[in-house]
Amino acid sequence: xxxxxxxxxxxxxxxxxxxxxxxxxxxxxxxxxxxxxxxxxxxxxxxxxxxxxxxxxxxxxxxxxxxxxxxxxxxxxxxxxxxxxxxxxxxxxxxxxxxxxxxxxxxxxxxxxxxxxxxxxxxxxxxxxxxxxxxxxxxxxxxxxxxxxxxxxxxxxxxxxxxxxxxxxxxxxxxxxxxxxxxxxxxxxxxxxxxxxxxxxxxxxxxxxxxxxxxxxxxxxxxxxxxxxxxxxxxxxxxxxxxxxxxxxxxxxxxxxxxxxxxxxxxxxxxxxxxxxxxxxxxxxxxxxxxxxxxxxxxxxxxxxxxxxxxxxxxxxxxxxxxxxxxxxxx
Amino acid sequence: xxxxxxxxxxxxxxxxxxxxxxxxxxxxxxxxxxxxxxxxxxxxxxxxxxxxxxxxxxxxxxxxxxxxxxxxxxxxxxxxxxxxxxxxxxxxxxxxxxxxxxxxxxxxxxxxxxxxxxxxxxxxxxxxxxxxxxxxxxxxxxxxxxxxxxxxxxxxxxxxxxxxxxxxxxxxxxxxxxxxxxxxxxxxxxxxxxxxxxxxxxxxxxxxxxxxxxxxxxxxxxxxxxxxxxxxxxxxxxxxxxxxxxxxxxxxxxxxxxxxxx
Numbered sequence: 001x002x003x004x005x006x007x008x009x010x011x012x013x014x015x016x017x018x019x020x021x022x023x024x025x026x027x028x029x030x031x032x033x034x035x036x037x038x039x040x041x042x043x044x045x046x047x048x049x050x051x052x053x054x055x056x057x058x059x060x061x062x063x064x065x066x067x068x069x070x071x072x073x074x075x076x077x078x079x080x081x082x083x084x085x086x087x088x089x090x091x092x093x094x095x096x097x098x099x100x101x102x103x104x105x106x107x108x109x110x111x112x113x114x115x116x117x118x119x120x121x122x123x124x125x126x127x128x129x130x131x132x133x134x135x136x137x138x139x140x141x142x143x144x145x146x147x148x149x150x151x152x153x154x155x156x157x158x159x160x161x162x163x164x165x166x167x168x169x170x171x172x173x174x175x176x177x178x179x180x181x182x183x184x185x186x187x188x189x190x191x192x193x194x195x196x197x198x199x200x201x202x203x204x205x206x207x208x209x210x211x212x213x214x215x216x217x218x219x220x221x222x223x224x225x226x227x228x229x230x231x232x233x234x235x236x237x238x239x240x241x242x243x244x245x246x247x248x249x250x251x252x253x254x255x256x257x258x259x260x261x262x263x264x265x266x267x268x269x270x271x272x273x274x275x276x277x278x279x280x281x282x283x284x285x286x287x288x289x290x291x292x293x294x295x296x297x298x299x300x301x302x303x304x305x306x307x308x309x310x311x312x313x314x315x316x317x318x319x320x321x322x323x324x325x326x327x328x329x330x331x
Numbered sequence: 332x333x334x335x336x337x338x339x340x341x342x343x344x345x346x347x348x349x350x351x352x353x354x355x356x357x358x359x360x361x362x363x364x365x366x367x368x369x370x371x372x373x374x375x376x377x378x379x380x381x382x383x384x385x386x387x388x389x390x391x392x393x394x395x396x397x398x399x400x401x402x403x404x405x406x407x408x409x410x411x412x413x414x415x416x417x418x419x420x421x422x423x424x425x426x427x428x429x430x431x432x433x434x435x436x437x438x439x440x441x442x443x444x445x446x447x448x449x450x451x452x453x454x455x456x457x458x459x460x461x462x463x464x465x466x467x468x469x470x471x472x473x474x475x476x477x478x479x480x481x482x483x484x485x486x487x488x489x490x491x492x493x494x495x496x497x498x499x500x501x502x503x504x505x506x507x508x509x510x511x512x513x514x515x516x517x518x519x520x521x522x523x524x525x526x527x528x529x530x531x532x533x534x535x536x537x538x539x540x541x542x543x544x545x546x547x548x549x550x551x552x553x554x555x556x557x558x559x560x561x562x563x564x565x566x567x568x569x570x571x572x573x574x575x576x577x578x579x580x581x582x583x584x585x586x587x588x589x590x591x592x593x
Contacts, residue, residue, distance in 0.1 A: 011589055062590075066428065066590055069428075069431075069432050070431065070432060071427075071428050071431045071432065071588070071590055072588060072589060072590050073586050089431065091434040091435075092434075094432055094433060095434045097432065098432075099428070099429070099432050101428065101429075104425075104426065104428065104429070106429045108345055108349075110348070110349045111345055111348060111349070115341075115344075115345060115348075118341065119338070119341045119345075122337050122338055122341060123338065123433050123434065123435050124434065125334070
């Protein structure tokens with residue numbers, strides 16, 4: 001459905017020295033700088049796949065998404081989405097894709113969303129019956145039937161985002177680009193949007209490319225991730241493999257029983273791993289993955305244990321370490 | 332075509348719904364335009380106390396012309412002006428994005444999305460003033476001249492829109508529209524003067540490369556000089572030429588569109 005072949009985008013920007021003098025100088029001579037936002041990126045996404053696109057700010061995620069949505073032209077390389085080159089903006093292509101940008105509204109601010117949906121029905125030439133069916137399905141899954149006729153600016157951020165999602169999916173797109181769909185939402189709204197995306201995927205099987213800074217979105221929605229670093233694709237594979245490859249440690253948490261036995265001290269448990277925290281009730285250790293079983297057994301024998309919990313390291317921390325590891329290759 | 336008319340129907344409905352929420356602005360615009368009409372009528376009234384003709388036209392003829400300018404301007408303000416105003420902001424803030432992913436002409440969407448419903452009353456006012464100016468003209472105009480005049484005036488409104496957009500499209504490369512707007516407004520003043528006052532190279536420029544004189548003045552001439560195919564073909568050919576050039580520049584602009592970071 002989406003095939004990307006060595007896609008690149010270079011922007012030209014001008015540097016301006018600070019202050020008034022800098023402004024005057026730049027009137028005469030400006031320093032033109034080439035900024036390679038996306039470099040030779042290649043990947044494929046199939047039907048029904050939700051792929052997470054990760055990267056630090058400025059890594060090229062939005063530029064890549066906008067090229068695949070046909071908004072901006074690439075400098076080099078090629079892409080095929082549903083058999084079309086996106087930036088040629090063929091109407092048949094545009095009728096089958098959708099884009100949600102969490103930071104940009106597409107609906108009329110002063111009107112109820114229902115009015116904007118009617119306009120979209122006309123734009124996408126959605127037959128009456130399909131429109132009614134899709135709208136009923138989307139509003140009921142998102143639980144906002146009653147808000148449809150309320151002026152958009154009177155709705156909460158979460159409700160507006162749900163309306164944006166409906167606007168995006170009304171025409172039943174086969175490819176969906178989701179750029180920060182949960183940004184700024186509270187936890188309940190985030191969860192609702194995630195559940196909705198999963199349900200929609202199950203029902204309609206579109207290819208989805210998801211950009212989010214919330215790791216919870218990525219963990220819940222994506223089995224596969226792409227990691228961009230400084231415009232380069234440094235990882236394309238399963239989220240589980242990244243965790244396995246980069247999570248060198250697990251976190252062992254021990255809830256201690258206060259029954260008179262000696263409390264653990266750095267001297268008595270320090271050999272089992274790195275102590276993250278230690279107080280009379282809880283001990284938290286960072287233990288190398290291969291030594292977790294032995295460490296757990298030792299803890300059970302050395303301390304009075306009420307409960308013991310073994311957790312993977314935080315996925316966000318792992319991704320963060322990959323994103324910030326300049327120049328290192330990711331396998 | 333039918334689909335685009337239906338889309339325009341939605342734009343009209345949305346714009347009226349929005350405009351009726353801001354009553355003060357609604358009345359303010361009527362007042363502002365009434366003052367502008369009055370100032371212009373007074374200006375030409377004073378001018379004709381010192382001269383008997385302007386660019387070959389007497390006071391009655393200039394009155395018909397200037398009332399045609401009011402109507403042309405009211406149409407431009409109502410249909411296109413708001414959209415032209417927002418265009419540079421959309422380009423610079425990356426807000427063209429949603430327009431470009433829709434399976435509909437982005438140029439159509441951007442040009443007529445915002446109908447200035449709060450200028451609608453001015454439009455009726457301008458029509459009334461023009462009808463008054465034509466009715467008080469000493470000799471009655473024949474029906475054919477009036478029909479061609481109205482048709483060319485509408486072509487002139489379209490030409491006005493094309494020229495205004497032509498001056499804004501460079502924002503794709505320049506990222507600022509202030510200077511462009513100022514240049515456009517300077518040229519736009521030529522629209523509200525009879526073309527007969529422009530001689531030599533200036534006359535040639537204003538009727539060919541930058542045909543501001545064709546927006547109202549040429550259409551008005553068919554009322555006084557009769558309909559000639561030369562005038563009709565001239566206005567249509569120049570409008571088509573400028574429109575095709577604008578389309579070409581628009582496509583180049585979209586290629587250069589860089590959107591904005593999220």
